[in-house]
Amino acid sequence: MLRCLALLLLLLTTEAFAMNEEPGPNGAAAPTTETLTLGGGCFWCVEAVYAEIRGVNRVESGYSGGTLADPTYEQVSSGRTGHAEVVQITFDPRVVSRDTLLRAFFTIHDPTTPDRQGNDVGPQYRSIAFYRDEAQKAAIERAIRETADSREWNGAIVTQVEPFKVFYKAENYHQEYFKLHGEQPYCQLVVAPKIAKFRKRFHDLLKS
Numbered sequence: 001m002l003r004c005l006a007l008l009l010l011l012l013t014t015e016a017f018a019m020n021e022e023p024g025p026n027g028a029a030a031p032t033t034e035t036l037t038l039g040g041g042c043f044w045c046v047e048a049v050y051a052e053i054r055g056v057n058r059v060e061s062g063y064s065g066g067t068l069a070d071p072t073y074e075q076v077s078s079g080r081t082g083h084a085e086v087v088q089i090t091f092d093p094r095v096v097s098r099d100t101l102l103r104a105f106f107t108i109h110d111p112t113t114p115d116r117q118g119n120d121v122g123p124q125y126r127s128i129a130f131y132r133d134e135a136q137k138a139a140i141e142r143a144i145r146e147t148a149d150s151r152e153w154n155g156a157i158v159t160q161v162e163p164f165k166v167f168y169k170a171e172n173y174h175q176e177y178f179k180l181h182g183e184q185p186y187c188q189l190v191v192a193p194k195i196a197k198f199r200k201r202f203h204d205l206l207k208s
Contacts, residue, residue: 033057034093036101036136037064037164039084039128040109041117045191046087048178049108049198054207055095060088061177062169065128065162073171079122086128088167096205098136102143105129107201108194111147112155118190127157130164137161 040046043061050059063071066082076083091101109117111127131137144157178191199206 032092032094033090034098035132036089036091036098037086037130037167038089038105039065039086039126040105040111041085041125041127042120042190043085043087043170043174044177044187045117045194046105046108047176048191048195049104050087050089050101051176051179052195052198052207053091053096053101053104053202053205055093055205056089056091056101058088058090060167060169061174062086062088062167063124064130064165064167065160070168073174076124077122079124081124083124083168084126084128085124085170086130086167088169098139099143100202100205102129102139103146104198104202104205106143106147106159107152108198110153111144111157111159112153114158127159129159129161131161132164137163 038046047059047061050056062085063076063081063083064086065084066076068075068081068083071081071083075081076085089101109127113127115121115123115126117125117127129140131140140159140161144159144161147153148157178187178195181187182192
């Protein structure tokens with residue numbers, strides 16, 4: 001009898017892992033991955049930060065929020081597609097929470113400057129967060145309130161909060177740009193300081 005029960009438990013556990021889920025509270029299945037899509041200026045900067053966080057499985061640079069299908073970088077850079085430069089972050093919520101990733105987001109970019117991050121100007125650089133369900137929407141709105149209350153930034157938070165529709169992955173040469181081209185002047189002058197700020201503030205989140 002005990003051997004039968006053990007075998008049944010093993011089969012149920014194997015099935016849960018095969019579905020990329022594990023038993024949650026009260027026996028409900030809890031997902032082991034979640035995805036956030038965020039825009040905070042140049043995607044090279046944002047991608048480089050999230051790639052360092054323990055529990056983040058994948059970060060991709062791309063475009064979202066506009067109307068043009070399969071846009072190119074040149075088209076998005078024109079500011080006429082409606083798309084913003086974004087990163088799509090796939091993470092394990094058992095290792096790093098959604099709230100933590102959103103706190104990092106509102107630390108590494110200025111959410112008070114509409115259509116601008118530093119010298120990068122245009123609607124493609126706007127602060128924007130896309131939600132996939134009501135839980136993500138509530139988390140984003142809570143992070144905005146907490147950021148405003150902290151007075152970390154001067155001025156009102158202008159981050160747009162919109163339902164997620166579609167993500168277009170950017171060209172291959174944009175992926176892992178800082179990792180591959182960290183010596184470039186833009187990376188040294190713009191990306192590196194953001195990473196340094198993140199590492200100092202969130203050193204306990206680093207993968208290594």
